[in-house]
Amino acid sequence: MNPFSQLPKNGQVKVYNWKNLCLKPYDKNTASPYLKTRVILMNGTEFESNMFLHQLNRHCLNNEIRRIAAEVRRSEQQQQKRIASLKPINETILETTIAYEQLAVDLTADMAKKEPNGFVKQQLDFALLEDFDHLYRYANLIEMDEGVHAERLVGKYTEITPARPTISEHRHPNDDVRRYINCWQDELITRLHTGIITAAEQQTMNYYMNVANLYHSEQGRKLYTEIAMIEEQHVTGYGSLMDPSCTWLESWVMHEYTECYLYWSCYQDESDERIKEIWLEHFEEEIKHLKIASEVLYKYEGRDWQQLFVGGADFPALIKLQSNKDYIRNVIDKQVRYTGYKDTVVDINSLPDSADFFKYQSKVNSQPSTVASHAVIDKHISKFGSDYRYESSQNPEKTLRDRKLDNCELARKKGV
Numbered sequence: 537m538n539p540f541s542q543l544p545k546n547g548q549v550k551v552y553n554w555k556n557l558c559l560k561p562y563d564k565n566t567a568s569p570y571l572k573t574r575v576i577l578m579n580g581t582e583f584e585s586n587m588f589l590h591q592l593n594r595h596c597l598n599n600e601i602r603r604i605a606a607e608v609r610r611s612e613q614q615q616q617k618r619i620a621s622l623k624p625i626n627e628t629i630l631e632t633t634i635a636y637e638q639l640a641v642d643l644t645a646d647m648a649k650k651e652p653n654g655f656v657k658q659q660l661d662f663a664l665l666e667d668f669d670h671l672y673r674y675a676n677l678i679e680m681d682e683g684v685h686a687e688r689l690v691g692k693y694t695e696i697t698p699a700r701p702t703i704s705e706h707r708h709p710n711d712d713v714r715r716y717i718n719c720w721q722d723e724l725i726t727r728l729h730t731g732i733i734t735a736a737e738q739q740t741m742n743y744y745m746n747v748a749n750l751y752h753s754e755q756g757r758k759l760y761t762e763i764a765m766i767e768e769q770h771v772t773g774y775g776s777l778m779d780p781s782c783t784w785l786e787s788w789v790m791h792e793y794t795e796c797y798l799y800w801s802c803y804q805d806e807s808d809e810r811i812k813e814i815w816l817e818h819f820e821e822e823i824k825h826l827k828i829a830s831e832v833l834y835k836y837e838g839r840d841w842q843q844l845f846v847g848g849a850d851f852p853a854l855i856k857l858q859s860n861k862d863y864i865r866n867v868i869d870k871q872v873r874y875t876g877y878k879d880t881v882v883d884i885n886s887l888p889d890s891a892d893f894f895k896y897q898s899k900v901n902s903q904p905s906t907v908a909s910h911a912v913i914d915k916h917i918s919k920f921g922s923d924y925r926y927e928s929s930q931n932p933e934k935t936l937r938d939r940k941l942d943n944c945e946l947a948r949k950k951g952v
Contacts, residue, residue, distance in 0.1 A: 537851045539796040540841060544824035549611045557617050561624035562811070564631065569691040570857040571811060573639035574802050575622050576632075578818075580739025581732070581798055582616035585609075588791055592784050604832055605788070608825050615818050622811070629747050630678040630756075634689045636740050637674060640667035641694055643736060645860035648867075650853050653726045655880075656777055659714055660733065661867050662874055662881045663770050665699040668864060670763050672698050673909050676916040676924045677756060687926035693859040696926040698936045700872050702909035704948035705766050706900050708892035711876035712772040719779040719790075724845065725852035727779075731794050732855070734774040741767035755915065758908035773876070785833045789841055792826040793849070801855040861928055869932040873947045885950050897948060904944040913942040 562571060589609040593602050623632065644667065648660035675686035675696045686696055719727055744764035751757045782790070799819035806812040830841040841849070874881045875893055887893060904910050913923050922939040931937050935946050945952045 537800055538849045539793060539800075539823055539826055539851075540830070540845075540849050542823045544827055545820045546824060549607050549824060549828075550614075550821050551611070552614050552618070557614060558621045559618055559814070560810075561622055562808070564624050564627045568807060569635065569638060569689065569693060570642075571806065571808055572635040573642070573857055574806065574811075574815075575619055576636055576639050576739065577643065577736060578798065578802060578815075579616060579619045580736050581795060582612055582619060583739055583742070584731075584735035585612045585791055585795060586616065588787070592788060595784060598836065601785075601832060601836060604828060608828055611821060611825065615821065618814065618818075622814075628682060629751060630674065630682060631684070631689060632743075633674050633747075634671065634678065634686050636743060637667055637671035638690045638694050639736065639857070640664075640740060641671060641864065642857050642860055643855065644733065645863050646856055646858070647729045647733060649860075649863060650725060651729055652723050653717065655715070656717065656726055656729060658881060659773055659777060660729070661871055662876075663737075663773065664864065664867060665872060665874075666702070666705045666766060666770070668868075669699040669702050669705075669909075670766070672696050672923075672925070673702055673759060673763070673912055675926075677759060677912050679924045680912075680916055680919060681753060681756065685926075686924070690926075692926065695861055695864070695928060696924070697931050698923075698943070699864075699868050699933075700874070700947045701943055702763065702766065703901055703904060703907050703944050704875070704946060705769070706897060707769060707876045708896040709769075709772070710892055711878060712769045712776075713879060714773050714776040715879045716779050717777055719782055719786075719844075720846075723852070724847060724849075727790065728794055728797060728852065730774065730777040731790065732798065734771065734778060737767060737770040737774055741771050755908070755912060759912055762908045776879075783837065785829070785837055786839075786844060788829045789826070789833055789844060792822060792829045795822045796826055797851050798855065800851060804854055805856055865932045872933050872936075873952075875947055884947050887950070901948075907944075910942050910944055917942070 586609055589605050592605055596602050644660050644664040648657050651657040651660060678684045678686055717726055717730060741764060744760050744767055748757055748760035748764055751760055796819060799815050799822055803812060803815040803819055806815055833839055873883050875884045877887060901907050916923050917940055935943055
């Protein structure tokens with residue numbers, strides 16, 4: 537599938553009426569876990585598109601370009617509202633959070649398995665273990681607060697067990713900035729992966745930033761606040777990978793291409809026929825948006841879209857949300873002790889004693905008992921006698937197998 541070769545279904549940018557803007561939500565009790573994660577993925581994608589076009593508007597001197605972008609942005613806003621309306625009102629903040637983390641885990645794993653750029657793959661694997669641990673922390677909270685077993689919410693497709701402890705994920709800002717890719721040399725799939733994961737983690741960060749003060753318990757508010765800070769680190773790390781040398785109009789074309797790619801992926805992957813039609817409808821709208829962005833690029837920079845896709849514009853392997861248990865277990869086994877160091881990641885045992893990581897940890901996490909991600913597990917153990925897990929077999933990291941003790945030192949201190 538090459539979206540540039542497709543003719544837009546409508547000659548003009550589509551405008552919805554109110555009836556078609558608010559759609560019937562999915563049933564949280566019968567919908568597939570991956571339907572829920574696709575809704576989150578595309579909601580985040582539309583958020584990214586809107587914010588990008590707002591930033592273009594604020595950095596562009598040409599009012600004609602700004603008007604064209606405003607019309608496309610209005611359409612993207614309508615798409616976002618339609619997707620957001622699919623979430624049912626009876627789905628709790630924590631139930632939605634479990635879906636957010638399942639998306640982070642299985643989307644990242646799917647991309648990491650296919651990523652040809654070793655440096656980008658390393659960053660995907662690195663953050664994967666952190667989101668995987670977040671899922672475990674929230675799963676313990678939801679059992680305590682709502683009596684819900686998260687294994688049901690994830691459909692048993694994704695394991696729930698600790699990885700790199702969240703307390704160990706807090707790094708100095710200097711150690712989250714990575715080196716960027718080269719959009720003219722790296723493969724198309726790498727360019728897609730960096731943009732998609734940045735938007736997805738940005739959506740998670742924004743969600744946690746907005747719901748932290750809405751949660752009904754002090755314990756939950758603190759956990760959302762802490763993990764929102766890690767999501768800030770992830771957005772910094774992933775966003776650093778994107779090539780900053782691209783012009784605004786080049787980036788616009790790539791944004792629209794990415795939306796086409798994701799909607800087509802969702803359409804191919806979706807089992808719910810009603811939702812499948814929504815993905816197709818939005819894909820057809822994005823074909824029009826892509827054509828507009830390409831025309832603007834040619835008119836104002838004198839460049840054809842082909843110059844951005846020198847290896848061809850056919851979609852590479854599509855995103856497929858599915859179980860990745862074996863892959864994640866392998867990453868835990870090999871990389872659980874990694875931490876950030878300047879523009880890369882290393883085993884904590886190789887960090888110099890003077891590293892910023894240790895200084896930052898001593899300030900932020902001087903007393904582990906006050907750290908929310910640790911406290912929630914401690915409280916669960918006190919209440920139920922052990923933590924909550926859903927495992928196919930014991931944790932691949934032996935220091936994480938004790939269900940009556942939360943490990944606060946792994947990947948945080950040397951020699952553990």
